[in-house]
Amino acid sequence: MSRCRVCQHALLEFFDFERQPLSSAFVAPDGTDDEFFFRLAVGMCESCALVQLIESVPPELAHHEGYPYHSAGSSVMTKHFEETARRFIETELTGPDPFVVEIGANDGVLLHTCGEAGIRHLAVEPSGAGTVRVHRAFFDAASAAAILATDGPADVVYSANTICSVPDLRPVFEGLDVLLASDGVFVFEDPYLGEILERTAFDQIYDEHVFFFTVRAVQALAERFGFVLADVERLPVHGGQIRYTVARAGRRTPTPAVAELLAEERELGLTDMATLEAFGRKIQGIRTELVALLHRLRAEGHTIAAYGATAKSSTIANYCGIGPDLVPYVCDTTPAKHGRLTPGSHIPVRPAAVFADPYPDYALLFAWNHAEEIMAKERAFREAGGRWILYVPHVHVV
Numbered sequence: 001m002s003r004c005r006v007c008q009h010a011l012l013e014f015f016d017f018e019r020q021p022l023s024s025a026f027v028a029p030d031g032t033d034d035e036f037f038f039r040l041a042v043g044m045c046e047s048c049a050l051v052q053l054i055e056s057v058p059p060e061l062a063h064h065e066g067y068p069y070h071s072a073g074s075s076v077m078t079k080h081f082e083e084t085a086r087r088f089i090e091t092e093l094t095g096p097d098p099f100v101v102e103i104g105a106n107d108g109v110l111l112h113t114c115g116e117a118g119i120r121h122l123a124v125e126p127s128g129a130g131t132v133r134v135h136r137a138f139f140d141a142a143s144a145a146a147i148l149a150t151d152g153p154a155d156v157v158y159s160a161n162t163i164c165s166v167p168d169l170r171p172v173f174e175g176l177d178v179l180l181a182s183d184g185v186f187v188f189e190d191p192y193l194g195e196i197l198e199r200t201a202f203d204q205i206y207d208e209h210v211f212f213f214t215v216r217a218v219q220a221l222a223e224r225f226g227f228v229l230a231d232v233e234r235l236p237v238h239g240g241q242i243r244y245t246v247a248r249a250g251r252r253t254p255t256p257a258v259a260e261l262l263a264e265e266r267e268l269g270l271t272d273m274a275t276l277e278a279f280g281r282k283i284q285g286i287r288t289e290l291v292a293l294l295h296r297l298r299a300e301g302h303t304i305a306a307y308g309a310t311a312k313s314s315t316i317a318n319y320c321g322i323g324p325d326l327v328p329y330v331c332d333t334t335p336a337k338h339g340r341l342t343p344g345s346h347i348p349v350r351p352a353a354v355f356a357d358p359y360p361d362y363a364l365l366f367a368w369n370h371a372e373e374i375m376a377k378e379r380a381f382r383e384a385g386g387r388w389i390l391y392v393p394h395v396h397v398v
């Protein structure tokens with residue numbers, strides 16, 4: 001039986017995506033024999049209600065270079081990190097000589113913005129590339145103690161799109177216990193199970209996302225390690241996330257937003273197995289519809305390409321069996337992916353410029369979480385008669 005990574009109780013499985021590759025393992029055309037596959041399935045802990053992957057990717061294969069890196073590459077995300085930094089500066093970093101730490105610094109926008117305001121800052125990241133000051137390590141009690149010795153306690157420890165990828169959360173909370181100032185806060189943002197269910201955004205489920213948080217589960221998680229969930233805030237980024245603010249037990253009174261979202265989760269039955277199993281049936285429905293649509297369009301002689309060779313598109317492509325026979329190529333702006341094949345599904349990745357040369361009749365929008373931005377940028381595609389195929393929250397053509 002599989003056990004909860006946090007409290008060791010049994011996991012109740014509610015959906016199985018079957019055989020899936022590593023979502024970031026784009027393969028060379030002659031390298032498809034060596035691909036690694038695992039069973040991508042999700043379950044909920046019967047005790048603490050934390051939704052998580054049933055099987056883990058072996059640690060030596062999982063994002064070995066450090067915390068998963070999510071390049072902003074997007075003006076929306078750059079603005080988000082700048083605004084978050086300004087918020088911290090106004091609310092949490094107001095004491096004398098404040099100090100902010102970011103776990104997995106993404107592209108460093110947040111810390112850079114804090115730095116411009118004269119605030120001491122540090123990224124904790126094993127791979128440690130980038131323009132901001134970096135402590136090269138995973139965040140745990142040892143690295144936290146080293147930082148405490150040189151920089152003193154942190155007023156804010158922040159992390160975006162990283163905590164949900166850390167299979168063992170105990171060292172993270174042990175590190176927080178060492179490094180956080182007595183009134184300091186740990187603020188993290190990750191995809192929200194409520195939003196994933198609401199949008200049927202099942203492609204958020206892939207090897208790099210181990211946990212799918214709810215307010216209920218994060219509250220239990222924080223309390224387990226001697227902290228309190230002090231505030232929650234829904235964010236529009238990445239298709240819907242929650243920003244959790246965690247403080248030392250007894251140091252902050254939870255805001256009304258915590259109780260409100262807890263009540264909303266109860267009302268929606270977010271951590272009921274019946275709700276999660278209904279989500280699974282919707283995923284099966286999307287597969288049936290999307291595969292039928294692609295087959296019909298191909299049979300009618302239409303050309304189809306995919307847009308955005310994202311890690312999260314790996315789940316849908318493999319679960320639906322979408323290969324180069326249905327979608328002959330996918331356009332992407334990342335040079336390192338060009339000339340390679342999508343993991344498991346083996347769709348060739350072409351440069352973004354190929355998209356308009358000539359435009360396909362239909363474009364399957366894999367990077368749907370940036371739909372608004374992409375559709376604005378690619379307005380000419382739509383004006384030339386092209387149509388977008390989206391599959392979140394349901395299969396539709398626009």
Ligand SMILES: [Zn+2]
Binds near residue numbers: 009
């Ligand atoms: Zn548990």
